[in-house]
Amino acid sequence: MHKVGIKKMISKFDIKLEKIIFIFHEWIQKDIIPEHLTIDVTDYKHIPDGPGIMLITHEGNISIDFENNQVGLLYMRKQPLCKTQLENIIKIKSILNFLVNELENHKDLKGKLKFKENYKIILNDRLYFPNNDSSKEILISIIEKVFQGMKLSIINSSLNSRLTIDIQE
Amino acid sequence: MENWKEKLNNKISNELKIEINEFESQMELMRRGKIDPRIFAETRLRRGVYGQRYDNGQRDDGRQLRRLDYPAGDLMKGPDTYWDAPGMLRIKIPFGAVNQEQLIMMADLAEEYADGVLHVTTRQDIQYHYVHIDDMPDIMRRLASVGITTKEACGNVVRNVTACPIAGVCKDESFDVTPYSSALTEFLLGHPDCQDFGRKFKISFSGCYEHACGLVNMHDLGVLAKIKENNGIKKKGFKLFVGGGLGAVAHPAKVFSEFIPEEELLPIAQAIGRVFARLGEKKNRAKARVKFLVAKLGIDEFVKIVMKERAILPHDIRWISYLDKLPAYGEIAKHNPSDFHEKIADPQFNNWLSTNIYFQSQRGYSTITISLPLGDLSSHQTRKLAEIAKEFVGNSIRLNVEQNIVLRWVPNGDLYKIYQKLEKIGLANPGAGTIIDVTSCPGTDTCKLGIASSRGLAGELRTQLAIKSFEMDEAIKGLRIKVSGCFNSCGQHHIADIGFYGNSRTKKGFKIPHFQVVLGGQWNENGGSYGMAMGAVPSQKIPEVVTKITETYIKERNEVNERFQDFIERVGKLYIKSLIEEFMNIPEYEDDKSYYSDWGDPREFSLKDMGIGECAGEIVTREEFELQTAEREVFEAQLEYDNKNYILANKKSYNAMLQAARALIRIEFYDVPNNPKAIVNEFQKRFFETKKFYDKYAKGKFGRYLINRFNDKSEIVNEDNARQYVEESQLFIEAAHSCYAKITSGEV
Numbered sequence: 001m002h003k004v005g006i007k008k009m010i011s012k013f014d015i016k017l018e019k020i021i022f023i024f025h026e027w028i029q030k031d032i033i034p035e036h037l038t039i040d041v042t043d044y045k046h047i048p049d050g051p052g053i054m055l056i057t058h059e060g061n062i063s064i065d066f067e068n069n070q071v072g073l074l075y076m077r078k079q080p081l082c083k084t085q086l087e088n089i090i091k092i093k094s095i096l097n098f099l100v101n102e103l104e105n106h107k108d109l110k111g112k113l114k115f116k117e118n119y120k121i122i123l124n125d126r127l128y129f130p131n132n133d134s135s136k137e138i139l140i141s142i143i144e145k146v147f148q149g150m151k152l153s154i155i156n157s158s159l160n161s162r163l164t165i166d167i168q169e
Numbered sequence: 170m171e172n173w174k175e176k177l178n179n180k181i182s183n184e185l186k187i188e189i190n191e192f193e194s195q196m197e198l199m200r201r202g203k204i205d206p207r208i209f210a211e212t213r214l215r216r217g218v219y220g221q222r223y224d225n226g227q228r229d230d231g232r233q234l235r236r237l238d239y240p241a242g243d244l245m246k247g248p249d250t251y252w253d254a255p256g257m258l259r260i261k262i263p264f265g266a267v268n269q270e271q272l273i274m275m276a277d278l279a280e281e282y283a284d285g286v287l288h289v290t291t292r293q294d295i296q297y298h299y300v301h302i303d304d305m306p307d308i309m310r311r312l313a314s315v316g317i318t319t320k321e322a323c324g325n326v327v328r329n330v331t332a333c334p335i336a337g338v339c340k341d342e343s344f345d346v347t348p349y350s351s352a353l354t355e356f357l358l359g360h361p362d363c364q365d366f367g368r369k370f371k372i373s374f375s376g377c378y379e380h381a382c383g384l385v386n387m388h389d390l391g392v393l394a395k396i397k398e399n400n401g402i403k404k405k406g407f408k409l410f411v412g413g414g415l416g417a418v419a420h421p422a423k424v425f426s427e428f429i430p431e432e433e434l435l436p437i438a439q440a441i442g443r444v445f446a447r448l449g450e451k452k453n454r455a456k457a458r459v460k461f462l463v464a465k466l467g468i469d470e471f472v473k474i475v476m477k478e479r480a481i482l483p484h485d486i487r488w489i490s491y492l493d494k495l496p497a498y499g500e501i502a503k504h505n506p507s508d509f510h511e512k513i514a515d516p517q518f519n520n521w522l523s524t525n526i527y528f529q530s531q532r533g534y535s536t537i538t539i540s541l542p543l544g545d546l547s548s549h550q551t552r553k554l555a556e557i558a559k560e561f562v563g564n565s566i567r568l569n570v571e572q573n574i575v576l577r578w579v580p581n582g583d584l585y586k587i588y589q590k591l592e593k594i595g596l597a598n599p600g601a602g603t604i605i606d607v608t609s610c611p612g613t614d615t616c617k618l619g620i621a622s623s624r625g626l627a628g629e630l631r632t633q634l635a636i637k638s639f640e641m642d643e644a645i646k647g648l649r650i651k652v653s654g655c656f657n658s659c660g661q662h663h664i665a666d667i668g669f670y671g672n673s674r675t676k677k678g679f680k681i682p683h684f685q686v687v688l689g690g691q692w693n694e695n696g697g698s699y700g701m702a703m704g705a706v707p708s709q710k711i712p713e714v715v716t717k718i719t720e721t722y723i724k725e726r727n728e729v730n731e732r733f734q735d736f737i738e739r740v741g742k743l744y745i746k747s748l749i750e751e752f753m754n755i756p757e758y759e760d761d762k763s764y765y766s767d768w769g770d771p772r773e774f775s776l777k778d779m780g781i782g783e784c785a786g787e788i789v790t791r792e793e794f795e796l797q798t799a800e801r802e803v804f805e806a807q808l809e810y811d812n813k814n815y816i817l818a819n820k821k822s823y824n825a826m827l828q829a830a831r832a833l834i835r836i837e838f839y840d841v842p843n844n845p846k847a848i849v850n851e852f853q854k855r856f857f858e859t860k861k862f863y864d865k866y867a868k869g870k871f872g873r874y875l876i877n878r879f880n881d882k883s884e885i886v887n888e889d890n891a892r893q894y895v896e897e898s899q900l901f902i903e904a905a906h907s908c909y910a911k912i913t914s915g916e917v
């Protein structure tokens with residue numbers, strides 16, 4: 001149930017991706033993410049449709065993600081978090097926004113990196129949330145509560161891809 | 170709610186189901202502290218579950234050495250390896266052949282359990298990184314549901330059997346080695362004669378000698394297709410090589426036999442396994458590969474011993490049963506052949522066409538190489554690639570030893586269409602098999618033994634060389650670069666034209682990442698000869714070294730077609746050293762800090778993150794292994810008893826005793842038949858009557874548990890006697906452990 005990822009889209013990205021490697025290492029040194037055991041930084045910038053730069057923590061993976069050429073900050077939860085899916089998604093969103101804030105306000109990125117209020121929610125568990133109508137129904141009812149007033153659309157997908165919902169202002 | 174075990178119950182073969190359930194039990198025993206971490210480490214390695222950097226609970230963050238306090242506390246999954254630390258899973262892909270369904274499954278698993286990336290290795294495996302051990306059984310089940318096993322992907326066993334990725338479509342092969350590599354894979358997987366090696370054992374097949382695809386010259390067992398003609402009759406068979414290997418000390422293989430007929434392949438491989446298990450080094454892992462045994466005995470003596478062993482092997486029907494199916498073997502093209510006529514005015518496409526296409530021996534078809542930077546592709550790319558494969562080639566997909574993917578049986582008329590589709594997903598990189606297509610081991614990114622960042626360097630070289638590739642001389646373009654993060658040479662630097670392996674130097678107390686420059690190795694002729702070390706250069710200067718050496722080669726070669734290897738040999742080590750010396754100077758730390766950190770890693774360079782490698786596996790004796798298996802069985806018996814399955818509890822506890830007794834008997838009588846009567850008779854004769862199995866106080870009591878159980882023919886099993894059986898079995902196994910300890914200490 002806990003395996004949920006939320007990606008917040010980036011609207012302005014005027015930096016070299018290498019800069020993020022520095023910043024993620026800095027986050028490890030300063031231990032800035034509460035309740036997370038930060039482990040390492042991986043560099044996947046050579047994969048065009050991939051996770052870019054990733055900060056590995058025990059609890060979740062954090063990456064500047066480039067899936068479908070859409071750049072955003074993705075937080076993918078790996079360890080159990082809350083009792084209900086609603087609480088989970090609220091909590092994951094708040095972790096993500098904490099990270100977004102850290103990036104936007106980083107002294108080297110100010111004005112060069114901006115996020116927009118567009119999200120993608122990925123249910124990363126094909127057992128408990130297969131990509132089918134009943135999972136969609138459950139997920140949409142939860143997301144409507146967390147992202148009130150925003151436009152939701154299911155991302156049509158093929159070949160067993162995960163249930164993913166696009167959320168726009 | 171249903172779990173993967175229940176959900177996939179009907180989709181997994183019984184054999185794999187048992188395997189995975191057993192591994193799960195072993196994990197549970199480890200959690201309860203009931204297995205020696207050494208034995209558990211080797212157990213998980215034999216399931217492909219590998220350690221990763223930082224699993225020893227510490228990491229240098231560039232300022233200080235930090236403790237990584239994993240939530241599971243002191244629970245370990247091997248010596249000095251924390252349970253909760255992310256690890257690697259290696260998935261065996263025999264001869265690199267995968268189908269669409271498997272690709273999709275591997276993409277799913279990369280997303281759900283790893284970091285969303287599939288990594289293709291230099292031995293045609295796939296690896297996931299940053300996986301939690303608790304997820305391994307589910308991953309294994311899901312892989313098993315599409316016919317993939319991780320069994321024996323690591324550890325001191327027969328590793329993935331590799332083969333030419335163009336076998337069956339190659340213009341130069343003697344014949345298609347695919348069905349033979351498949352038969353040998355199946356035959357040796359879990360084979361009892363291959364469970365007691367001191368180190369890993371790697372096998373490779375090639376269809377011809379001239380090209381490099383299979384690299385038979387650098388394997389423990391290299392199998393080269395050969396046809397012998399006798400009185401006008403053609404006979405298929407193989408030239409066999411043994412004792413090749415890279416590692417810190419590279420050994421070219423020795424010829425075991427110029428020709429063995431096809432029906433002798435499996436039995437001779439089995440005999441080699443038995444000889445290696447019996448005579449190979451077990452204590453000193455640095456000397457335990459088969460190459461050292463061959464060197465110690467001499468090739469003639471080694472062959473003699475193996476052939477003697479071959480002569481006494483009990484016949485096994487599997488040796489030849491697969492041969493009957495060979496005539497029917499063959500890949501079926503998804504589409505009809507077609508010709509490639511049009512001139513397409515797309516320079517990118519034409520560039521790709523010049524390096525990534527192999528026109529097959531079957532007219533009208535091509536094989537495409539998808540060049541993967543650093544062997545990586547994302548789950549999204551993988552899924553889209555499966556779609557492309559579905560449309561154009563069906564299941565004709567293979568991985569190659571240069572960390573790329575190969576699509577076979579593409580109709581030539583579809584080449585531009587498929588290129589455009591690959592281009593859209595970032596998989597139409599040109600330069601496959603050229604200087605741009607740099608191969609690298611994981612190095613300091615994830616490997617515990619890594620000294621320098623091989624992936625960082627390989628990525629940088631790829632980027633810089635790709636920019637220059639348009640104006641590059643063809644002779645430079647055709648060179649190969651391979652990088653290893655340390656001397657262990659997983660990146661195969663010995664057989665590259667230009668190879669590098671990581672090391673370090675110190676200046677005024679600061680460490681500086683370096684790479685040793687190794688030149689003149691030969692990729693052709695199956696990794697025909699190894700390169701020479703020329704000197705260590707700071708990591709930051711390696712791209713300049715590449716430019717200097719390649720430019721000098723073009724300027725100073727004797728004639729236009731002097732090969733790079735010949736050039737290096739002619740000009741000699743001293744001259745090359747003089748060329749690269751200028752790059753060896755290191756500025757003071759205060760003057761230029763860039764030298765003091767590695768590619769793609771801004772931390773100040775240090776060696777503090779290095780750990781104890783698992784490449785060599787743990788040296789665990791066969792007896793320890795078998796006793797541990799007995800231990801697991803009695804644990805499972807206990808669980809069955811708790812679930813009120815008394816009949817199963819009885820059966821498992823009895824099997825556990827038999828297993829433990831057999832482990833002891835095999836010290837003296839290796840081929841003891843695996844049936845209760847033979848085991849109990851031998852146990853009685855060798856251990857009970859000789860009092861070797863006696864306990865100081867209980868005397869023969871524990872041994873009698875087995876003998877009595879064997880003689881007890883009553884079929885009634887109830888709660889009371891089931892509990893008694895389980896308890897007796899537990900005591901018997903304890904006694905077997907102490908008997909084994911007495912034997913190894915020389916007490917009995």
Ligand code: SF4
Binds near residue numbers: 610619
């Ligand atoms: S060569 Fe060294 S660094 Fe590279 S994977 Fe092998 S042991 Fe690790």
